[in-house]
Amino acid sequence: MNTRNLISITDLSKSEILDLITTAQEFERNPNQRLLEGKVVASLFFEPSTRTRLSFETAVNRLGGRVIGFSDASTSSQSKGESLKDTIMMVSNYADLIVMRHPLMGAARYASEISKVPIINAGDGANQHPTQTMLDLYPIQQTQGRLDNLTITMVGDLKYGRTVHSLLEAMHHFKPRFNFVACDVLQMPEQYKQFCREQCIPYTETADFSADIINQSDIIYMTRVQRERFSDLMEYERVKNLYTLTASMLKDGKPTMRVLHPLPRVTEIAQDVDDTPWAYYFEQARNGLYARQAIICRALGIPVK
Amino acid sequence: MKKKELAVAALKNGIVIDHIPCASLFKVVDLLGLEHLDKSVTIGFNLDSERLGKKGIIKIADVELPKEVLNRIAVIAPRAVINIISDYEVVDKHEVTLPDELHDIVRCNNPKCISNNEPMSTRFHVVHRDPLVLRCHYCERKVDHNEITLK
Numbered sequence: 001m002n003t004r005n006l007i008s009i010t011d012l013s014k015s016e017i018l019d020l021i022t023t024a025q026e027f028e029r030n031p032n033q034r035l036l037e038g039k040v041v042a043s044l045f046f047e048p049s050t051r052t053r054l055s056f057e058t059a060v061n062r063l064g065g066r067v068i069g070f071s072d073a074s075t076s077s078q079s080k081g082e083s084l085k086d087t088i089m090m091v092s093n094y095a096d097l098i099v100m101r102h103p104l105m106g107a108a109r110y111a112s113e114i115s116k117v118p119i120i121n122a123g124d125g126a127n128q129h130p131t132q133t134m135l136d137l138y139p140i141q142q143t144q145g146r147l148d149n150l151t152i153t154m155v156g157d158l159k160y161g162r163t164v165h166s167l168l169e170a171m172h173h174f175k176p177r178f179n180f181v182a183c184d185v186l187q188m189p190e191q192y193k194q195f196c197r198e199q200c201i202p203y204t205e206t207a208d209f210s211a212d213i214i215n216q217s218d219i220i221y222m223t224r225v226q227r228e229r230f231s232d233l234m235e236y237e238r239v240k241n242l243y244t245l246t247a248s249m250l251k252d253g254k255p256t257m258r259v260l261h262p263l264p265r266v267t268e269i270a271q272d273v274d275d276t277p278w279a280y281y282f283e284q285a286r287n288g289l290y291a292r293q294a295i296i297c298r299a300l301g302i303p304v305k
Numbered sequence: 306m307k308k309k310e311l312a313v314a315a316l317k318n319g320i321v322i323d324h325i326p327c328a329s330l331f332k333v334v335d336l337l338g339l340e341h342l343d344k345s346v347t348i349g350f351n352l353d354s355e356r357l358g359k360k361g362i363i364k365i366a367d368v369e370l371p372k373e374v375l376n377r378i379a380v381i382a383p384r385a386v387i388n389i390i391s392d393y394e395v396v397d398k399h400e401v402t403l404p405d406e407l408h409d410i411v412r413c414n415n416p417k418c419i420s421n422n423e424p425m426s427t428r429f430h431v432v433h434r435d436p437l438v439l440r441c442h443y444c445e446r447k448v449d450h451n452e453i454t455l456k
């Protein structure tokens with residue numbers, strides 16, 4: 001297997017994560033480096049995700065590379081019944097790197113076993129989205145100056161939220177403390193709590209998004225509570241409001257504390273938070289570009305000075 | 306090694322697979338592809354067993370099967386015992402051992418897994434042995450021993 005693939009965040013060691021962050025910092029200082037001159041990157045989106053695709057394609061363009069691919073499987077030969085294997089075999093003849101998003105879990109892992117060129121997983125169904133996790137780690141480093149010994153409060157949908165699970169797994173290298181804030185039906189699944197216990201990571205679990213929790217946090221990681229998760233719409237309305245962050249709730253927060261959100265947000269962060277010094281989610285999205293540039297260069301084995 | 310009487314008629318050369326739980330017997334037959342074999346195969350079902358109460362047994366004449374093939378049956382018959390017979394003597398006897406990885410033996414229960422949607426082999430990692438817990442190499446979902454389905 002090609003070791004430069006990025007399929008799951010758990011494939012990365014602590015030092016590989018730190019190397020990617022250092023490279024991303026390089027790109028933040030100087031985003032336009034023509035390191036991909038003459039390279040072709042295939043962007044294969046078997047399901048649409050405009051936000052992720054634009055971020056990757058921008059990263060390739062700012063590095064001077066070229067992009068081929070498709071943004072929706074209905075325009076590709078997949079809709080004619082071509083197997084994933086055949087598509088990957090064909091494209092790996094043309095491109096130097098494949099960035100792929102697929103609705104089926106494990107699709108990227110399988111692709112990495114048959115591809116001649118490295119694969120970056122840009123999301124495989126409900127399974128993994130490792131570049132999003134790097135996008136979450138990078139702003140934590142940038143705002144706190146470190147990843148070690150931080151108190152991270154995760155709020156909202158902790159049950160189905162893929163991003164919180166991957167962030168939890170990635171942070172285990174860095175001695176974190178977690179607060180899990182969610183209503184009963186959206187609690188952190190047992191397997192991740194068990195993982196914390198095995199790794200001796202302290203955590204608290206509460207349904208109460210209290211001032212006390214907010215004030216001890218270094219990072220508040222907000223997630224979207226989706227209506228589809230509730231059979232009872234009244235319950236949804238109640239929960240949605242309970243876990244909405246407003247500027248007044250932050251008034252006694254640590255000055256260095258920052259609020260992150262994988263975006264798009266709906267109502268879980270009130271607009272009045274945007275203008276506070278704690279808001280960092282828009283910068284987080286911009287930083288995603290640097291993280292993805294770093295991931296692309298790692299995949300192609302291109303050193304960044 | 307001493308000549309040992311087995312529950313069914315004596316075998317000159319071949320393999321006896323003993324201590325198979327009855328519920329798994331025909332799955333073992335399937336797993337080893339015995340119906341495609343042109344050798345004589347004797348299958349014993351519901352035989353008395355001290356260890357299992359009732360057990361199944363399979364005798365295959367004039368055949369040698371590689372260890373990794375025989376170990377596949379550990380997924381459904383973890384305590385099965387393999388007897389290698391040569392000229393009516395048991396020349397080797399051992400319990401099957403489950404490999405760390407299972408190739409194309411078990412089916413993934415997740416309909417959204419790529420392995421159920423492409424013409425490809427399955428691959429599972431053994432994350433716990435007793436009770437058996439597997440993890441799909443592709444979708445990363447865990448499968449408990451009572452949820453295991455063979456491919």
Ligand SMILES: [Zn+2]
Nearest residue numbers: 413418441444
């Ligand atoms: Zn699977």
